[in-house]
């Protein structure tokens with residue numbers, strides 16, 4: 001099927017070239033980081049993780065979110081999703097690679113990364129994160145390829161693949177749970193030490209991931225004419241609405257525990273996020289308020305059928321949802337874990353230009369993978385006649 | 392193992408043939424390599440090394456300076472003047488050191504005093520629990536140490552340590568050691584790895600006390616917490632002491648007399 005990449009419109013190759021340029025730029029900056037060290041980031045002794053690990057966390061959610069298509073389709077026989085599933089799975093593959101790359105660029109000694117496998121350490125959550133992420137990547141590669149191959153030959157997928165599909169549903173939950181455990185199990189970081197962390201991660205993933213998927217599908221529809229079917233879009237939007245509702249609810253639970261108990265350690269990171277420190281506003285405050293407003297707005301727009309099913313409004317609704325969840329779960333989550341720091345003081349952190357350029361490069365790799373895989377999938381669908389007529 | 396020994400013997404003997412008696416010591420050393428990891432005769436041994444710092448005795452900047460520079464000079468710790476600094480032992484205020492003590496009206500001298508901080512060599516160390524490569528590990532004598540050659544620089548341990556005891560080499564630390572006399576008996580580190588206080592395990596191995604203890608002129612007492620007759624246990628029995636963030640369950644081995 002790979003040969004499908006070789007036959008495309010010029011605009012497709014221009015797009016790939018643009019991505020190639022972004023990746024090259026990111027790689028050059030990364031090379032510089034390899035030679036001089038992580039001092040080109042704004043990280044410090046007190047804020048030792050930042051932009052890279054934040055993006056990693058967010059993208060694990062995107063990877064896990066394919067399950068929101070797979071679960072209804074295979075557990076509840078909701079066949080209208082079947083047409084889009086492959087896109088979800090291929091998006092998950094790109095997201096998995098992005099996650100791994102973000103961990104990789106964050107390492108101080110990347111050439112030693114195999115030490116995680118050479119000296120397996122079951123008590124380290126990071127070890128398990130590596131296991132579940134690579135497992136999830138393999139599962140999606142296998143499932144995606146086998147089901148697409150079947151679609152190409154216009155036959156039913158082999159029975160044995162179902163076993164792997166069922167496994168992948170549980171696996172998707174595990175990748176984001178384990179990622180939450182990276183944070184939720186360490187003592188002394190007040191903002192992270194919360195039992196609802198994994199639940200919050202999942203809720204946030206199950207709204208932001210499908211939202212991102214739908215946005216990309218809208219782009220593809222515009223460019224190629226691929227139609228996922230109106231019912232599929234409406235059902236997925238409903239799922240996103242519920243997940244966003246739960247996401248906001250879980251965040252409010254955190255607010256209640258912190259501010260009703262009045263325990264300083266619980267309140268401090270939250271007040272720092274929204275109103276700064278010692279009377280000084282911080283750059284993150286504006287971002288967090290933006291996130292809060294956009295989160296509520298996107299939820300309201302999706303809660304009512306009138307605005308939810310309005311197809312010209314939907315892309316904007318999904319867009320602001322993605323922005324809101326991205327600020328909350330990547331920037332805010334990481335920043336607040338280190339604020340206040342272990343000495344109950346404040347060490348400023350804001351991603352440096354170098355961090356952002358390297359991050360863009362990593363996202364470029366993800367976009368390249370997704371573009372190529374989606375191109376293959378859509379070409380197969382076109383040949384099989386499952387392309388534009390609603391499923 | 393047997394095969395290897397036999398091979399070494401044969402190899403040694405043939406070298407012997409070539410180089411005469413010179414090869415003999417080398418051969419003996421190679422053959423006995425496994426056993427040579429036993430600690431030396433003069434090594435100080437303990438079941439659980441611990442420390443008591445008498446904060447009352449640290450009443451002048453010079454006293455802190457003596458302790459801190461003794462450690463940092465010997466261990467080739469670079470002096471980096473930024474938020475990316477590397478430090479093994481350092482000083483800060485009462486509320487920064489004892490963040491759990493939220494008292495509104497602490498005694499004046501307690502509030503004005505500075506306090507030493509270093510790795511607590513926790514009994515239940517979070518840094519060891521999270522490290523994905525076992526580059527950070529706890530020895531049977533309670534000291535938490537690092538293998539700088541195995542560390543991948545993921546900094547999970549820095550997020551996990553509630554005491555801010557760990558430093559990361561954001562750039563080559565040797566850049567900051569150029570105009571300084573190096574201690575060649577202790578390795579410098581490279582960029583991209585984490586480091587921290589070792590309780591001078593390398594000095595204990597040759598029968599010496601930690602450098603900060605030596606430089607403190609009696610203000611820091613070091614010894615085996617498992618041994619009821621040790622100096623530390625005596626000092627602990629006679630004084631009221633506190634530890635940093637005791638509620639987190641990490642069980643620090645560093646105690647403070649206030």
Ligand code: SF4
Pocket residue numbers: 509510511512513516517518519535551552553554555556557587641
């Ligand atoms: S103080 Fe921090 S670095 Fe030292 S043993 Fe305890 S958790 Fe580990």
Ligand code: SF4
Pocket residue numbers: 521522523524525526527537541542543544545546547548549584585
């Ligand atoms: S930075 Fe090094 S010592 Fe710390 S957790 Fe990672 S591998 Fe272990």
